[in-house]
Amino acid sequence: GAVVSQHPSRVICKSGTSVKIECRSLDFQATTMFWYRQFPKQSLMLMATSNEGSKATYEQGVEKDKFLINHASLTLSTLTVTSAHPEDSSFYICSARDPGEDSAFFGQGTRLTVV
């Protein structure tokens, strides 16, 4: 299957700072990438859809000014958590749609801890 690389896998930051998470499709071009958030023992909740060259589409209840998404190329999308607070601590996961296989592949996830 296709490979999606997410970096970093873990990050600890101080309250009030910003954190950037990268998601790369390594062996295919992804016109669409998705960002999810997962709380312990819960399923994945879609935060936003990232489209190459255009603005991201956010799900209801997700603050677009707090979670900045940039999809600058066909292989890279970034999620920046701005002015992070402890309640932003979570597991963030990206996925990329491979048009060639019509499947969605996921990155390894990023464990964000805000102290």
Added chain:
Amino acid sequence: EDQVTQSPEALRLQEGESSSLNCSYTVSGLRGLFWYRQDPGKGPEFLFTLYSAGEEKEKERLKATLTKKESFLHITAPKPEDSATYLCAVQAPDYKLSFGAGTTVTVRA
């Protein structure tokens, strides 16, 4: 609104004891139904995509089937390494995935 319900929440099996996981769904315009495996602290690992009722797919000890209202993931003669959380998701026409809460499978040696 798309809804995905997985049952049971948790499943404890003895090695070699076959069982099935259920995923029932309601969706307006199903593009596909996906099964993933997720290990603790990791992202979901793709297993199968099913597109139409009656379709079946197999991979090693896993077999997924699809009807118009539900999907089953059958685990045949499981091994301890099959222990994981199995996630079901439905894909809407806009390619968004809606996930169920998952079934956590524990296989004891």
